Amino acid sequence: xxxxxxxxxxxxxxxxxxxxxxxxxxxxxxxxxxxxxxxxxxxxxxxxxxxxxxxxxxxxxxxxxxxxxxxxxxxxxxxxxxxxxxxxxxxxxxxxxxxxxxxxxxxxxxxxxxxxxxxxxxxxxxxxxxxxxxxxxxxxxxxxxxxxxxxxxxxxxxxxxxxxxxxxxxxxxxxxxxxxxxxxxxxxxxxxxxxxxxxxxxxxxxxxxxxxxxxxxxxxxxxxxxxxxxxxxxxxxxxxxxxxxxxxxxxxxxxxxxxxxxxxxxxxxxxxxxxxxxxxxxxxxxxxxxxxxxxxxxxxxxxxxxxxxxxxxxxxxxxxxxxxxxxxxxxxxxxxxxxxxxxxxxxxxxxxxxx
Ligand code: PMP
Numbered sequence: 001x002x003x004x005x006x007x008x009x010x011x012x013x014x015x016x017x018x019x020x021x022x023x024x025x026x027x028x029x030x031x032x033x034x035x036x037x038x039x040x041x042x043x044x045x046x047x048x049x050x051x052x053x054x055x056x057x058x059x060x061x062x063x064x065x066x067x068x069x070x071x072x073x074x075x076x077x078x079x080x081x082x083x084x085x086x087x088x089x090x091x092x093x094x095x096x097x098x099x100x101x102x103x104x105x106x107x108x109x110x111x112x113x114x115x116x117x118x119x120x121x122x123x124x125x126x127x128x129x130x131x132x133x134x135x136x137x138x139x140x141x142x143x144x145x146x147x148x149x150x151x152x153x154x155x156x157x158x159x160x161x162x163x164x165x166x167x168x169x170x171x172x173x174x175x176x177x178x179x180x181x182x183x184x185x186x187x188x189x190x191x192x193x194x195x196x197x198x199x200x201x202x203x204x205x206x207x208x209x210x211x212x213x214x215x216x217x218x219x220x221x222x223x224x225x226x227x228x229x230x231x232x233x234x235x236x237x238x239x240x241x242x243x244x245x246x247x248x249x250x251x252x253x254x255x256x257x258x259x260x261x262x263x264x265x266x267x268x269x270x271x272x273x274x275x276x277x278x279x280x281x282x283x284x285x286x287x288x289x290x291x292x293x294x295x296x297x298x299x300x301x302x303x304x305x306x307x308x309x310x311x312x313x314x315x316x317x318x319x320x321x322x323x324x325x326x327x328x329x330x331x332x333x334x335x336x337x338x339x340x341x342x343x344x345x346x347x348x349x350x351x352x353x354x355x
Contacts, residue, residue, distance in 0.1 A: 008120070015114045018317050026315040027337045032153075032182070032292050034211035034267070035333040038249070039259035042212070045252035049245060058244040060235075065247050068254040069219055073191045078224040081231065082250075084241045086181060086205040086218030087111060090147075092233045093201060093220075094119045097145040097175040104147040105134055107154065107324060109179065112147050121145070128155065132286045132294075136163045140170035149179040151187045154319070154329040156288025158187035168197045175226065177201045184209035184264045185271070186289035191221050198223040208291055209264045210253050215246045267291050271332045277342050281349060296326040299354055305345070312344045 001010065018031035037043070066077040073080075083089045090111060094102065098121030104112045106125035116123040126138045132155040139146060146167060151158035168176050176199055178190045183204065190202050201222040207213035220230060234241055242250075253260065271288060278285070278295060285295040296302060306318035306328050317329040332338065349355040 009118075012117055013114065015111045016320070019315065021315065024313065026310075026313055027333065027340050028315050029292075029331040029333055029337065029341060030315045030317040030329075031213070032208055032290075032329075032331045033213045034208060034263065034291070035337060036211050036263045036266075038211045038215075039253060039256035041252045041256035041259070042249045045248050046245070049248060053244060056244070058240050058242060058247055060239040062242055062247055065242075065251045065254075068251050069221075072254050072257060073194075073221055075191075075194050075221060076224075078227060079194055079221050081220040081222070081227045081234075082242050082247075083218040083220070083234075084238075084243075085207065085216040086179070086203050086220075088241060089203050089218050089220045089230065090177075090179070091115055091118075092230050093147075093175070093177050093203075094121055094145075095233055096229045097177075097201075099145075100174060101144045102147060103139065103142045103144040105139070105152065107321065108147075109149050109153045109181075110319070110321070128152075132157055134159050134163065136166060139167050142171060143174060144171075145174050146171060146176045147179065148177065149181065150190070151182045151185070151288070151290040153182065153290065154292070154294045154317070154324070154327070155286050156182070156290040156292055156294055157286045158183075158289040161188050161190060161193065164190050164193070168193070168200055172199060175199050175201055177203060179203045181205045181208055182290035182292075184260070185268055185291045194221050194223070198225065201226050206250060206253065209267075210260045211263065212246075212249065212253065215249055217242060217246050217250045264291075267332050270335050270338055273335070274330075274332065274338045274342065278345075281342075281346060281355065291332045293330050293332070294327055295330060296328075297349075297354070300349070300352065301325065302327050304352075305348060308348045308351075309341070309344055312347070314341050314344050316341075 062082040066080040069080050070077045094115035101122040102116050103124045106127050183189045203220045206217040283295045283297045285293045
């Protein structure tokens with residue numbers, strides 16, 4: 001830290017992203033990326049792009065892409081906000097809607113408390129129940145900006161729209177943000193509630209099911225007034241937040257939506273096969289509706305499994321939070337990648353005398 005840093009950031013504990021290693025080739029199961037490439041239509045859109053266009057700024061309104069997403073989700077362009085990855089929306093949302101404080105479950109996406117601290121938002125964490133299910137009652141009527149990942153990360157568990165409605169109904173004076181980064185892998189989307197709840201903001205990303213993490217594209221769906229609030233913050237920080245290439249590729253991905261829906265189905269099938277094999281090896285985990293499993297095993301500390309897998313060329317996510325020490329979060333890759341992961345895991349269990 002330099003002596004020039006504003007003192008208000010001195011104690012800020014920044015978010016730690018998953019490793020993006022360059023030392024060797026790993027079977028990379030640590031950041032919930034898709035193992036499949038973007039759709040052929042996205043590839044075609046990229047190859048047809050004239051580099052000369054990069055001379056020009058991107059459309060700050062992102063009109064063409066908003067219209068496509070509005071069509072896909074059955075709403076209007078003024079219900080859509082575009083961002084440089086969905087993390088940017090979370091950042092704006094904490095900035096915009098945190099005046100009365102925030103509330104979110106624990107454990108959840110570890111970026112939420114960072115955004116809260118960054119913007120001086122007082123936050124309360126509601127522990128998940130012992131089986132990792134959401135304590136819906138305690139999230140009702142808090143009078144605070146409510147942030148909910150559905151499915152939750154890192155557990156993978158989702159709640160139904162009945163629970164989301166309950167939270168929305170109980171908190172009409174506050175925004176309820178539903179972070180649906182992983183919704184395409186089996187959960188119910190709250191997008192269909194847009195139009196019924198002026199306090200609902202649904203946040204989605206191209207990073208997971210749409211195989212475009214590197215393009216950095218997120219979007220939010222909500223009441224036009226909430227979208228206008230986010231636009232106000234965007235135009236006060238970075239009006240061209242989504243670059244030209246990404247706007248174009250994002251639109252091509254909507255045109256080929258069937259492709260990502262099919263990929264999500266493949267990932268779900270691979271997840272269930274992997275879950276079955278892990279269960280046979282004595283692992284336990286919540287019934288994931290996301291593209292990852294949050295696993296633990298008796299007599300095998302999470303850190304040991306993480307390190308040993310890494311030494312064998314398989315990268316999974318281990319969290320520094322001591323309450324998560326027993327666990328690892330394993331992204332679902334291709335069948336072949338999961339085969340390698342299972343083979344190496346079995347070998348480690350044998351080495352440890354656990355099989
Ligand atoms: N929400 C959750 C729950 C996530 O796990 C992630 C991925 N780290 C994000 C949002 C942000 O994803 P992105 O910025 O790539 O859209």
